[in-house]
Amino acid sequence: MGIFCCFFGHALAARWENGPWRFGTSRPRLLGVLFLYERPTPSPKGGGRRELAGTGPRPPVAILLSIVVSLPLFPYNWHLLLHILGAVLFLGNLAVTAAWMTWAVGQKDSRVAAFASAGVNRADRWFTSPGMILLLLNGLALTNLAWGGWLGFTMSPNRWIFVGLTLLIATGALYGAVIRRYQNQMVRMSSEAAQTNAPLPEDFASVFRKWTLWGAIATILPLVALYVMVAKPAI
Numbered sequence: 279m280g281i282f283c284c285f286f287g288h289a290l291a292a293r294w295e296n297g298p299w300r301f302g303t304s305r306p307r308l309l310g311v312l313f314l315y316e317r318p319t320p321s322p323k324g325g326g327r328r329e330l331a332g333t334g335p336r337p338p339v340a341i342l343l344s345i346v347v348s349l350p351l352f353p354y355n356w357h358l359l360l361h362i363l364g365a366v367l368f369l370g371n372l373a374v375t376a377a378w379m380t381w382a383v384g385q386k387d388s389r390v391a392a393f394a395s396a397g398v399n400r401a402d403r404w405f406t407s408p409g410m411i412l413l414l415l416n417g418l419a420l421t422n423l424a425w426g427g428w429l430g431f432t433m434s435p436n437r438w439i440f441v442g443l444t445l446l447i448a449t450g451a452l453y454g455a456v457i458r459r460y461q462n463q464m465v466r467m468s469s470e471a472a473q474t475n476a477p478l479p480e481d482f483a484s485v486f487r488k489w490t491l492w493g494a495i496a497t498i499l500p501l502v503a504l505y506v507m508v509a510k511p512a513i
Contacts, residue, residue, distance in 0.1 A: 344408035348415035354423045357416040364412025365504065371405040372497045376490070379464075383486055388471035388478050395465040402458070410450055417443070435512035445503035452496045460489035 348360055375398045382394030421439055422428045431439035467482045 338403075340404045340408040341411060344411040345415065348412060348419065350419045350422060352419075354420065357419040357423070360412050361416040361420060364409045364414075364416060367405045367409030368413055369409075369497075369500055369504070371401055371409065372493070372500070375401055375406075376493055376497070379486070379489075383478075383482075386478065388468050388476060391478055391482070392465070392468035392472040395461065395468050399461055399465060402461075406453070410446065413446060414443075437513045438506050438509075438511050441513070442503040442506045445499045445506070449496050449499045449503075452492060452499070456492045457489060457496055460485050460492070464489065 344364075348357070350357075378401075379394055379398055382390050385391070417439070418428065421430050421436075425431065425436050425439060426433055430436050431443060463485050464482065467479055467485070471478055471482075
């Protein structure tokens with residue numbers, strides 16, 4: 279279900295950008311909030327096309343690839359390799375983007391902030407989301423192969439898997455419900471300021487602080503999950 283929501287959200291967001299809805303009414307803002315994308319601004323290219331400033335189209339190529347290579351058709355070592363790779367991509371990008379944005383905002387230049395904000399969204403699309411999918415799908419495949427079947431994480435002494443899974447899902451939910459929305463706000467505000475070479479608006483600092491706070495929480499949760507996965511406490 280988590281993978282379906284992630285993929286469907288990206289696909290719907292891409293459809294939002296590339297053409298009008300066919301509902302016969304105006305595009306409901308609720309859907310934009312639900313799938314974590316700010317309402318796109320009209321494209322200067324015209325033709326009814328809309329896009330979020332500085333982010334470009336969102337092809338879910340990396341997400342599709344991460345799903346395909348994680349299908350439960352491969353041996354244990356393959357899934358173990360991809361599970362570890364997913365952890366590296368996911369945790370690594372969380373740390374790198376935090377440093378990237380902090381350094382960029384410290385420059386107090388709207389053009390630098392706009393570039394960095396859009397870069398964070400791109401990095402999430404190509405690294406964070408695929409990394410989480412690799413973690414989740416290959417972790418479940420490993421559970422099926424070596425830890426008591428698909429539902430082996432529900433039985434003692436393998437409930438440490440359930441703890442790690444819960445923390446990972448909580449991280450994804452926090453990212454989707456809160457953090458991504460702040461990222462899109464930073465993209466919009468910094469891009470609008472950069473277009474006129476104006477300084478960053480005062481509200482940008484407030485949004486950045488909120489993004490930093492929730493981002494720190496979303497980083498701590500998977501670190502705890504990493505400890506649980508390594509220690510494997512018998513619970």
